[in-house]
Amino acid sequence: MAEQVTIKRLGAKADGVAEGASGPVFVPKVLPGETVTIERDGAHARLVSVDTASPERETPFCPYFDACGGCATQHMKHGFYQAWKQETLVHTLRQARIEAPIDPLIDAHGDGRRRVTLHVRFPDRAMHVGYMEARSHQIVEIAFCPIAETTLKEQAPGIARAIGEHLKGARKPLDIQITTTQTGFDVDVRGHGPLKDKDCLSLIDLAARLDLSRLSIHGDVIVERRPPAILMGRAAVVPPAGSFLQATRLGEETLAGLVTEACERSKRVADLFAGSGPFSLRLAAKSEVHAVEYDQGSMAALDKAFRATPGLRRISTEARDLFRRPLLTPELNAFDAVVLDPPRAGAEAQVKQLALSKVPLVVSVSCDAATFARDAAILIGSGYRLERVVPVDQFKHSPHLEVVGILRKDVVKKRR
Known part of the structure; x- marks a missing residue:
């Protein structure tokens, strides 16, 4: 009613x-x-x-906005939108009883999203390709996505539909992740399960017709016609299929710029939850870096890129589950700075070890203001000062927000 x-x-x-x-x-x-x-x-x-x-x-610029669940704020005027996002961060920190100077919101949308995930579903005899409605599994079919990068905006739905046609025999729900790289599109398909040999051969032919750089199923590479490289500073990285990547190029550059600026005087830096190295490879221009990440493939990609890039200081890598095995206080005390960029759940176990350490500088990067506040409160309670908070809007037109916090502690290190 x-x-x-x-x-x-x-x-x-x-x-x-x-x-x-x-x-x-x-x-x-x-x-x-x-x-x-x-x-x-x-x-x-x-x-x-x-x-x-x-x-x-104001009038939304996307014709699918009313139905699509991907964007939530296109109906807001720009000034109101920015003020609302800023205020959500202020409110979250206030709830955690944290007082700190907060920079103005940085717009890091740039040319748009460099990765989209389109869904292929078969609720009836027809195949449906697009995004999902909000709070629903219904598909909103799209011909283009205006918040994606130019090369991805109009081509992604056609690529997803072509792959769906090749795999429609199983009528399984598919999620098709398409990423723009320096050498073309990198595509990872989830939901189908193992393929028969004839299906693999068919997809290899399709990848050639679509001129894809790489095509994988659940992270297992079917064909790599060209290494799908991502520039991270001066290094070219080929991340594992389907692995984590910052949403926009400008977003990554902005976050990395804030991290490297904060760490510019640090001789030895630990980059925790390092992914394939967007921070490590830039930090290594001036600092020795120890990169830690759960995914072994990401660590291998980072190590390979480091070795192929002249002029960088040493980057060591370690595959380690920091939720179950955080770096302990004696390990942390070897570093002048620690950079954290955990998933949305935050880094509570690791932060509790940092709170006991003598690390003078912690740079916390988070995609969730609530877990950022929780983790920052732990560090503040142990003597760190939250000197600066920077909101970075790389998830434009959504409620999501990146936050960078710079925390320092005065420590007295024993002379050797």
Whole structure:
């Protein structure tokens, strides 16, 4: 049943919050002060119409915005959007009782997302290719994605559809990750499972017709026609298929710039949760680096890129699960700085060891403000000062935000 409500505020996920008779109700793609008609589904609602619009509302630039679950904020004017993102970080830190200077939001969207994941589903006799609706498994079919890089924007749906056609016999749900690299598209397909030899041969032919650099299934390479290289500083890295990558080129450059600036006087740096080396390979221009990451393939890619790039200081690598086996205090004390860039869950176990250490500088990079605040609070409680917090918006048009925090502690090191 339809009902009319007034939006009071925005939540952390960009949903509008209205007060209903049975409690708060969350409405997507609305703004504070708007009167809207909704259809409830428990605590969530579907937007039927905007009856009284906010002056901060603008027309979304993507024709799929109303249906697609990928973007959440295209209806916000730019100034309002930036202020809202900044305020969500301020609020999160305040809740954790953290006071620190916060820089203005940095727009790091650049040319757009360099990786997209399209879904192929077979709910009926037809094949459907696109993104999913918000809070749904229904597919919104798209012809292009305007927030992706130019080369990816219009070609990605066609690539996903061509691969889906080749694998539709099994009628399994497929997730097709497509990444732009220096040598073309790197494609990893998830959901199908092991392939028969004839299917592999068919996909090899398809990769040639589509001029893909690399095609893999669940990270297992089917064919690599050209090494799909990613530039990280002066180094060219070929990451493992489907491995982690910062969302935009400018986002990576911005985060790495903040990290290297903070560590410019550090002789020996530990880069923890290092991935394939976006920070390590830039830090090594001035510092000796020890890179630690769970994924052995990422460590191998980093090591290979380091050895092929002249002029860098030594980078040592270690494949290690930092959630189960964090670096211990005696290991940490060998470094002048530690860089952390954990997954969304944060780095609580590692941070507890850092809190006991004599490391004078910690640079914390996080894609989740709440876990950033939790981990920073642990370090602050052990004597670190949070000197600077920088919000970096590489996930533009979404509620997600990158945060860089610089923490220092005065330590007295024993003379040898």
